[in-house]
Amino acid sequence: xxxxVSGLPRSxxxxxxxxxxxxxxxxxxxxxxxxxxxxxxxxxxxEKVKSLERDTTWLPEAEGKAIKIISxxxxxxxxxxxxxxxxxxxxLTEVLRSQEKMLERRGQPPGPPAEMMAAHxxxxxxxxxxxxxxxxxxxxxxxxxxxxxxxxxxxxxSIQEFLKLPLNTGNMxxxxxxxxxxxxxx
Numbered sequence: 001x002x003x004x005v006s007g008l009p010r011s012x013x014x015x016x017x018x019x020x021x022x023x024x025x026x027x028x029x030x031x032x033x034x035x036x037x038x039x040x041x042x043x044x045x046x047e048k049v050k051s052l053e054r055d056t057t058w059l060p061e062a063e064g065k066a067i068k069i070i071s072x073x074x075x076x077x078x079x080x081x082x083x084x085x086x087x088x089x090x091x092l093t094e095v096l097r098s099q100e101k102m103l104e105r106r107g108q109p110p111g112p113p114a115e116m117m118a119a120h121x122x123x124x125x126x127x128x129x130x131x132x133x134x135x136x137x138x139x140x141x142x143x144x145x146x147x148x149x150x151x152x153x154x155x156x157x158s159i160q161e162f163l164k165l166p167l168n169t170g171n172m173x174x175x176x177x178x179x180x181x182x183x184x185x186x
Contacts, residue, residue, distance in 0.1 A: 001083055002059070003066040003163060006074055007088035008121055010098040010106040012145040013068050016086055016146035017044035019156060019175045020066040022166035037105055044068055052076045071128050083138045084163055087129075090145035092118045 005016045005026065021027045021044070029044045049069050053076045064149045069077070077083060096114045104110070111117060132140050141162040148155045152173035160167045 001064070002062045002083050004074075004077075004083050004085045005066055005068045006071050006085055007089070007090065008071055008095050008125070010095050010102065011090040012088045012143075012148065013070070014044055015148070015175065016088055016143065016159075017066060017068050019159070019172040020167070022175050023156070023160070023169065023172040024072075025090070025163070025165060025167060026065045028062045028065045049073065069073070071124065074128055075131055077138070079137050081137065084137055085132065085140045085144050086159060086162070087132070087140055088143045088145055088148075089125075092121055094145075149176060 003020065005013050005020070007013045017027055017029070018169065027044055029046050045068055052069070052073050056076075056078050059078065059081060063081075071087070074085070082109070093114075096117055100110060100114075100115075112120075132138055139162075142157065143155060143159070152175075153169065156167075156169040156172035159172070160169050
């Protein structure tokens with residue numbers, strides 16, 4: 001089984017990956033994308049994920065581990081594996097503000113207007129969630145970012161139960177740092 005942590009970019013997927021690692025689940029990642037001001041505890045990404053559409057020969061490396069795959073790439077997962085997907089949902093206003101701040105810090109131009117991006121993301125989420133519901137080899141647990149920040153112990157226990165693994169939920173919940181939740185919906 002492959003554990004996939006997914007969601008929109010800037011939705012809290014890195015936090016969930018950190019929690020799984022702290023709980024004792026090995027993660028498949030490389031250190032190509034280093035921690036920075038936007039993600040001070042690191043991204044826990046695996047560069048080969050970006051080529052998922054063209055190359056899946058590396059996917060067996062993820063067996064028994066957690067890997068982060070953004071929601072846009074989930075439909076590229078081959079049906080020959082069994083997956084447990086932890087899908088992080090975060091308020092779209094917070095996601096967009098976080099992305100905007102990240103672009104600003106990097107000196108990059110702002111993206112399309114927030115209203116346009118919100119509509120695009122909402123449609124994408126609806127499409128990918130419908131797709132996930134039809135996949136017999138994929139089991140999904142939705143994880144609300146706000147609840148994760150407010151109640152890390154209960155969310156950690158829920159994740160452990162979903163994965164059916166002997167994870168250390170105390171270590172998992174200790175990863176949650178509310179002070180890193182900087183972009184809040186008002």
